[in-house]
Amino acid sequence: MKIAVASGKGGTGKSTFSVALALANRDRARLVDCDVEEPNAHLFLRGGESTSTPVWASVPEVDASLCDACGKCTSFCQYNALALAGSAGLMVFPELCHDCGGCILVCPNKALSERKVLRGTIESRVIDGTLELVTGRLEVGSPSAPTVIRAAIENPPALRRRVTIFDAPPGTACSFASCVHQADHCVLVTDPTPFGLHDLDLAIEAIQGMSKPFSVVINRSNGDDDLASRHCRRRGIPVLMRIPERREIAECYSNGGSLLDADPSMGERLRALLDDLHFHVSGGPIL
Amino acid sequence: MKIAFPATGTDLSCLLDGRFGRAPRFLVVDSETNSYQTIENDGNADASQGAGIQSAQAVIAAGATAVVSVHFGPKAFQVFEKAGIKTLQADIAPISDLMDKFRQGVLPRMQGPDKAGHAG
Amino acid sequence: MSPKEIVVLSGKGGTGKTSLTAAFATFAKKTVLADCDVDAANLHLLLTPRVTETGTFGGGHEASIREADCTSCGLCAELCRFGSVSEIDGWFGISNCEGCGVCVEFCPAKAIDWKPSVTGTWMVSDSIAGTMVHARLRPGAENSGKLASLVRKLARDQAQAQGADIVLIDGPPGIGCPAIASLTGASAALVVTEPTPSGLHDLERILDLASHFSVPARVLVNKWDLNPELTERIETLAQGKGCSVAQRLPYAKEFTQSQMAALPIPLRFPGSELAGRIEEIWKETQSWSMS
Known part of the structure; x- marks a missing residue:
């Protein structure tokens, strides 16, 4: 089962929630940090030896002796990453390239070949021998977050676990979609503020567009009558859990601690939560 | 020789457009005959990225050997430089006036791009 | 200025x-x-804000497969570098399209449509x-x-x-x-x-x-x-x-x-x-x- 936390x-x-969920279920879940623009889970899950894998993308390279400046590649490219500079021939702008490979395929003279450029890295670690964390990290200035997210999700697991938790990128755009798309169920974490609810509705609209089942966790909750709880009740959205608004949780987080450090009783609740989700997705217990 | 101008209108009395990659069209003027050709730039004006690159390519394909603009972005500038096209700087004015200045040789050469690029 | x-x-x-x-x-x-x-x-x-002007925004193109013309050869799935083509029981479909156009160009049955996508709305407002x-x-x-x-x-x-x-x-x-x-x-x-x-x-x-x-x-x-x-x-x-x-x-x-x-x-x-x-x-x- 794959759960995206978004x-x-x-x-x-x-991230606070997905780290705590993984920690409480370390015997049966692994965590993949798909927030490749700003991966943070590793700041709260330290230790373990790390293996790092580069994520390469292929950008075109021109062999000037084969190029007859026919312009097929420049008119094909949707990203304007190629240009003909008159008699000086073809120019490539790798920073605009989205690595689709189309130009290489359309070139009738085989004048274009692939050159590898680094788009990001995937880091895998096993913490205390039991909890696997995979972190995707986008190169600063690189345009292709979805490529790195895919690589993180497809990275071969170091441990056999029934459940994989994705810490999804924030927002509702292409990065978010390319992560949630791969999951069986999406857990949306919100806070009971007008900004939180507004963006929760946007995320729900995106998820419904992908026909994914989803549920909500309310963070910094002031009880079951806060703004978010009322909102979810009105819209008939299942609320899995409420994490109370407490200054000691904020301070614990600011010192690099997890939710479980701030409130040890959270562990049992997070195990029960994963059981419920598994029942919901697969119709049976986690075996 | 042929000189290209980003243009707000469709004849030589119109003003130079303040943009390059996202100008609505280019006028490519023949300095001997004063005849001109219009290149619509509508596809590029709305491009998310690389508008300057594609506009530069279109201007070069039309046979221009010099281009006059208020601004040049880094990528368009790179394309012109590689193609050996002269980049000349001017303030907004009617294109016919700028042609006179071009003939007098008083339009300054651009030393480098003066606009940051736009990624998307 | x-x-x-x-x-x-x-x-x-x-x-x-x-x-x-x-x-x-x-x-x-x-x-x-x-x-x-x-x-x-x-x-x-x-x-x-009170909206005074608004317009739609097209973010490029989106590919979609016409089922009637698809021969299920699978070339699109092979060529797509974004994992956007999926196959279920021999039926191919595209979701989350990056808009690169590779599948459209190379589909041997010419069974893939290439439509401009409307991806958003912009607004100018008095606030x-x-x-x-x-x-x-x-x-x-x-x-x-x-x-x-x-x-x-x-x-x-x-x-x-x-x-x-x-x-x-x-x-x-x-x-x-x-x-x-x-x-x-x-x-x-x-x-x-x-x-x-x-x-x-x-x-x-x-x-x-x-x-x-x-x-x-x-x-x-x-x-x-x-x-x-x-x-x-x-x-x-x-x-x-x-x-x-x-x-x-x-x-x-x-x-x-x-x-x-x-x-x-x-x-x-x-x-x-x-x-x-x-x-x-x-x-x-x-x-x-x-x-």
Whole structure:
């Protein structure tokens, strides 16, 4: 089973929740940090030896002796990454290239070949021998977050676990979609503020567009009558859990601690939560 | 020789457009005959990225050997430089006036791009 | 004279970036606002915009397979580098299309349509803090960077038409396409962060991005009293990277309370100490960005 933990708005506690969920279920779940623009889970899950794999993309390279400046590649490229500079021939702009490979395929003279450029890295670690964390990290200035997210999700598991948790990128755009798309169920973390609810609705619209089942976790909740709880009740959205608004949780987080450090009783609740999700997705217990 | 101008209108009395890659069209003027050709730039004006690159390519394909603009982005500038096209800087004015200045040789050469690029 | 573009960024979400941008806007004279956080636009929730002009935004093309003509050869799935083609029981379908056009070009049965995609709406509005340009991206859509570029351009056009000196941009979180689109070519960036391990980590990445695009950056630590020690480290790091440092702001309930009231902090709490502090920060940031 694959669970994506997402949030329309950033800063709602999405990573805090996914780290705690993974920690409480370390015997049966692994965690993949798909927030490749700003991966954070590793800041709370330290230790273990790391294996790092580069994520390469292929950008075109021109062999000037074969190119007859026919212009097929420049008119094909949707990203304007190629240009004909008159008699000086073909120019390539790798920073605009989305690595689709189309130009190489359309070139009738085989004048274009692939050159590898680094788009990101995937780092895999096993913490205390039991919890696997995979972190995708986008190169600064690189345009291709979805490529790195895919590589993180497809990275071969170091441990056999029934459940994989994706810490999804915030927002509702292409990065978010390319992560949630791969999951069986999406857990949306929100906070009970007008910004939080507005962005929760956007995320729900995106998820419904992908026909994915979803549920909600309310962070910094002031009880079952807060803004978010009322909102979810009105819309008939299942609320899995409420994490109370407490300054000691904020301080514990600011010192690099997890939700479980701030409130040890959270462990049991997070195990029960994963059991429920598994029942919901697969119709049976986690075996 | 042929000189290209980003243009707000469709004849030589119109003003130079303040943009390059996202100008609506280019006028390519023959300095001997004063005849001109219009290149519509509508596809590029709305491009998310690389508008300057594609506009530069279109201007070069039309046979221009010099281009006059208020601004040049880094990528368009690179394309012109590689193609050996002269890049000349001007303020917004009617294109016919700029042609006179071009003939007098008073339009300054651009030393480098003066606009940051736009990624998308 | 083109207007100065000041972009407010945060790396990490939830640091108070939008609340601060809205508050700055109440003090900024001759300014046009741009909400470039097109994935999750929130600025309009504080500034009660009245839309005066609107338009749709096409983000390129989308491929879709015509089932009737598909021979299920599978070449599209083989060629697509984005994993957007999936097969279920011999039926092929495309979702989450990147719009590269490779499958359309090479489908031997010519069974793939190539339609322009409408991915969002942009709006120009009158708000309680002046003209603002904002947008709505279709959830899950591609090209948020392109929409952010468009919002910036429309805001620049508005500023030029009104003779405004400044475009104040509420930028997106992260360091990807939309952040790049909001940052490139801007005159200055104000980066709002918080003293948490994620805040520190994300700040480093966003400052690298700003320096990559040669945009001078200034760092503001919000909620500094949550962890004074980490605040020190963040400010030292910022200075080490050649950035200037703005006044700190404390953890304050007024942020949420103003959100609840759908007003910027200085209008919900006029004359308050916090509002005064924010006004000072804005003035200092403005003169710093001009220097």
